[in-house]
Amino acid sequence: MFGLEEVLATELKQLGAQDVEVGVRSVTFYGDKGFMYKANMSLRTAIRILKPIKSFRVYDEEDLYKKLQTIKWEQYMKVDSTFAIGAVVNSKNFTSNSHYISLKSKDAIADYFRHKYHKRPNVDLKYPDVKIHVHIQKDGCSVSLDSSGDSLHKRGYRSSTNIAPINEVLAAGLVLLSGYTGNGNFIDPMCGSGTILIEAAMIACNIPANINRKEFAFEKWDDYDEDLYFLIQDVLLKKITNPHFKIMGFDKAPSAVRKAKENIENANLADFIGVHHVNFFNSVKEVFGHTTILFNPPYGERLSIDTEEFYKKIGDTLKHGYPGTTVWFITSDVQALKHVGLRTSKRIALKNGDLDCKFVKYEMYEGSRKEKKATQ
Known part of the structure; x- marks a missing residue:
């Protein structure tokens, strides 16, 4: 959130993140798979945690479509997986809105599988197996996997609210x-x-912060390590x-x-x-x-x-x-x-x-x- 970037950076450093850098409404850092699990469970001021998988220059919608098809998507999802796309666009090169970019990205990934395996994976906007995030800033595009799923503000404890409850x-x-x-x-x-x-x-x-959450998106990933996840959770619980x-x-x-x-x-x-x-x-x-x-x-x-x-x-x-x-x-x-x-x-x-x-x-x-x- 705007104004909480430095707070989030401090949280990450205290948690043990490496190479923490503050951006505008974002913070980047390095960590291994276990740290990604720990960050999702622990961070109080993060909205979602994205794992970048590819970055490239992009100049228009067709260029985006072609560049997305250079990614080996079978490394991240199966042909019978469900997926969803989220997109943020801030570029003069693109005249279309974020929703159209999401649709164009969805077509690129689905067509990748159709050309290679003669079958398209299905889209599931509510409960996808894999959620992909496309962020375009000027002529730079970053493609990431969303490790959180639902926004991390959804802690899991709030069943009752009043008028305009605080996030x-x-x-x-x-x-x-x-x-x-x-x-x-x-x-x-x-x-x-x-x-x-x-x-x-x-x-x-x-x-x-998120100990009451029912699930995170990374739990559906092929490389999900359940033993590691519960080991990290146990360590965090012992510090209460x-x-x-x-x-x-x-x-x-x-x-x-x-x-x-x-x-x-x-x-x-x-x-x-x-x-x-x-x-x-x-x-x-x-x-x-x-x-x-x-x-x-x-x-x-x-x-x-x-x-x-x-x-x-x-x-x-x-x-x-x-x-x-x-x-x-x-x-x-x-x-x-x-x-x-x-x-x-x-x-x-x-x-x-x-x-x-x-x-x-x-x-x-x-x-x-x-x-x-x-x-x-």
Whole structure:
């Protein structure tokens, strides 16, 4: 996701990836088959992991068709396998859209098998044996196998949602950007269906992000090593720890509290996360020690609210009820931030879907800011 490239690069380095390079909405790295398994299970801010198999120059649709037929596709799929194509095109050489490029690529691969084996493999858009990704940037084309399958934001724990729930990858990215690692209390005061809480608890407990997934695309590959996969999974599971601080969420809607508890139960985290039917604007800090507050408040695009009054109430509640906390929240309503009445100590540009957002930080000191500086 835009704005999380460096976060993902850091995750990869910590996991043991080699030659990590940051791009725009992408990160490249080297690793062996076992690392690919580990990356799919562990990475919190990756959307999918692609394994490049061929790169070449390409100048138009017919050239793409011919170049795709130079790949020895039987190395990656059988004639009776099912497959699907995803394409991204950013090139003046191509007047057609990504959907047409997908169809052209599909024809090239199917015709390759038909010419060589007199039989075409079938397309299955929902549950293919092999998913292929074609990325065209200017006159360069990269062809990859999608090792993940469904987007990695589909963790497998969320069965209930509210209006416009936050994406799991973005939620994890926010927690990592905040610096929270389980080193204190954590509060989401407008928790909705509990996604931020679950991602924070998984980080605090060192639980692999995608441990609840039912399957990955690489499990259908011919070279899938089941013993290696479960060996790596066992090693990751042994590194799980219990949090030493409180992780809790509030929501004023009983339905949201119920949905959050269901999702937390699905993630097997009910012992570590508390969710309470509380209106944040009527609350005060009731935990001791360092506390991180992180939330995704409603903004005009999602819910009809009086943003000026709503954001003023956020600022007032933080000032009077939450001293000694570090506060983060994401919003697409930059104008509304002026009504919080607090000075941000950090602003990070992010995307939430198609919305340009700011992820902002506030330091809520015990006493005044001047008193805090005087004691340092």
